[in-house]
Amino acid sequence: MAKSLLAGNWKMHGTAESAAQLASDIADGLTLEAPETIVFPPLVHLPLVIAALADRPAIAVGAQNVSQYPEGAYTGEVSAQMLANLGCRYVLVGHSERRTLFGETDQLVAEKFAALQGAGLIPILCVGETLDQRQQGLTLEVVKRQIDAVVARVGLEHVCQSVVAYEPVWAIGTGETATPEQAQEVHAYIRGQLTERGQSTRLLYGGSVNADNAAALFAQPDIEGGLVGGASLQAQQFLKIAQQMVEQG
Numbered sequence: 001m002a003k004s005l006l007a008g009n010w011k012m013h014g015t016a017e018s019a020a021q022l023a024s025d026i027a028d029g030l031t032l033e034a035p036e037t038i039v040f041p042p043l044v045h046l047p048l049v050i051a052a053l054a055d056r057p058a059i060a061v062g063a064q065n066v067s068q069y070p071e072g073a074y075t076g077e078v079s080a081q082m083l084a085n086l087g088c089r090y091v092l093v094g095h096s097e098r099r100t101l102f103g104e105t106d107q108l109v110a111e112k113f114a115a116l117q118g119a120g121l122i123p124i125l126c127v128g129e130t131l132d133q134r135q136q137g138l139t140l141e142v143v144k145r146q147i148d149a150v151v152a153r154v155g156l157e158h159v160c161q162s163v164v165a166y167e168p169v170w171a172i173g174t175g176e177t178a179t180p181e182q183a184q185e186v187h188a189y190i191r192g193q194l195t196e197r198g199q200s201t202r203l204l205y206g207g208s209v210n211a212d213n214a215a216a217l218f219a220q221p222d223i224e225g226g227l228v229g230g231a232s233l234q235a236q237q238f239l240k241i242a243q244q245m246v247e248q249g
């Protein structure tokens with residue numbers, strides 16, 4: 001599998017100025033061989049990042065969250081269609097911070113996934129276990145449950161056309177990465193779940209990916225790309241990860 005997709009999740013960091021600068025620094029540093037690259041700025045910075053990247057087709061812009069509803073009296077929410085109109089192509093759903101800090105259930109994640117599809121946006125479905133679940137040997141079961149909830153709502157084919165990111169919760173923002181073997185085991189399992197029925201999808205790993213551990217992770221056969229948080233906030237770090245992907249190509 002080619003190493004094909006590198007995503008940077010900026011979370012709730014940065015000013016308008018720093019966001020536009022980071023976007024253009026990344027765009028300036030990407031080589032021709034670089035993987036497809038997506039940045040996920042904070043919602044409020046989307047228009048200016050999209051404007052900063054207007055003549056840089058090599059880099060796509062995505063949103064970190066979306067409402068499950070198409071429109072209506074939902075104070076503070078943003079619909080999939082609004083994101084599509086802005087020029088977003090991808091949207092994260094099911095990120096563990098949304099699940100654990102904002103109470104998003106498997107069912108809500110599935111609704112959001114369906115809303116994105118309706119607007120022609122590509123969901124990046126994040127799944128992963130907590131440390132406790134891993135220690136209890138429940139990793140594969142948890143990941144299966146999270147994926148199955150979306151499959152039940154939208155159908156297998158649509159999940160296969162999206163992107164799935166395996167992000168062990170205990171590795172996110174902790175500096176503790178899954179070993180390449182741990183990550184590969186779950187990726188192979190997910191691929192098995194999705195290919196069993198004759199389909200395949202793009203699988204990313206996320207959780208403390210940085211320029212030092214990227215090469216070993218991307219060397220794994222079923223890891224096709226990365227979803228990077230902290231290390232995506234510095235253009236040089238992020239570009240080094242892109243370079244590691246090219247080398248693992």
Ligand code: PGA
Nearest residue numbers: 172173207208228229230
């Ligand atoms: P991290 O975040 O790279 O800072 O661990 C990854 C993510 O939350 O997607």
